[in-house]
Amino acid sequence: MKKIGFVAALILFTVAILSTRYYMVDLPVYHFLGGGEVLDPATLHLQGEFVESNLGAAEGPSGSLTVRMIAQQFVFVPQCIEVPAGVPITFRMTSADVVHMLSFLGTDYGLKVVPGAVTEATFTFAKPGTFKIPCHEFCGAGHYAMRGQLNVVPPDRFASLLPGERRTCELR
Numbered sequence: 001m002k003k004i005g006f007v008a009a010l011i012l013f014t015v016a017i018l019s020t021r022y023y024m025v026d027l028p029v030y031h032f033l034g035g036g037e038v039l040d041p042a043t044l045h046l047q048g049e050f051v052e053s054n055l056g057a058a059e060g061p062s063g064s065l066t067v068r069m070i071a072q073q074f075v076f077v078p079q080c081i082e083v084p085a086g087v088p089i090t091f092r093m094t095s096a097d098v099v100h101m102l103s104f105l106g107t108d109y110g111l112k113v114v115p116g117a118v119t120e121a122t123f124t125f126a127k128p129g130t131f132k133i134p135c136h137e138f139c140g141a142g143h144y145a146m147r148g149q150l151n152v153v154p155p156d157r158f159a160s161l162l163p164g165e166r167r168t169c170e171l172r
C-alpha cells in the first residue's frame with residue numbers, strides 16, 4: 001500500500017510541476033507533436049520568417065497585411081509598429097525564450113507567444129490611435145518594463161510610408 005501512496009504522490013508532484021512550469025515543456029511538446037510550425041528560438045534572428053528584415057508590417061501579394069514580431073526578455077522586436085486603421089491585420093509572433101503574453105491596452109485583443117511556435121491572430125483596429133502593448137505573463141526580472149507600442153494610423157498615411165518605415169515607429 002505504501003508503494004501506491006508513493007507513486008500517487010510522485011504523479012501528483014509531476015502534474016503540479018508541469019502545470020506551473022508548462023512553458024518550459026511547451027517546446028519539446030510542440031516538437032513531439034510535430035503540429036504547426038516548429039521554430040528554433042536560438043536562430044530566430046538568423047534565418048527563416050523572423051529575420052530582422054522580415055519584421056514589422058508587410059503587405060502580402062493580395063494586399064493583406066501581416067505584422068511579424070518577436071517577443072523576448074524583455075522587449076518586443078520591433079518595439080513599435082505602425083498599421084492602418086480599419087484593415088484586418090494578421091499578427092504572426094513567436095518568442096525567443098519563454099512565454100510572453102501581450103495585450104493591446106484599450107482593446108480586448110491579446111496574444112500568447114510561445115517559444116518554438118508561431119501564434120497567429122487577425123485583429124482589426126477600427127480607428128487611429130496609440131496602443132501600449134504590455135507583457136502580461138510573468139517572464140522574469142524585466143517583465144514589468146516589457147512593453148511595445150502599436151500606432152494605428154489612417155490608411156492613406158500608412159500607404160505613404162516606405163517599407164522600412166512600416167517596420168518600426170517612434171516610441172512615444
Ligand code: CUA
Nearest residue numbers: 135137139143
Ligand atoms: Cu514578457 Cu512578461
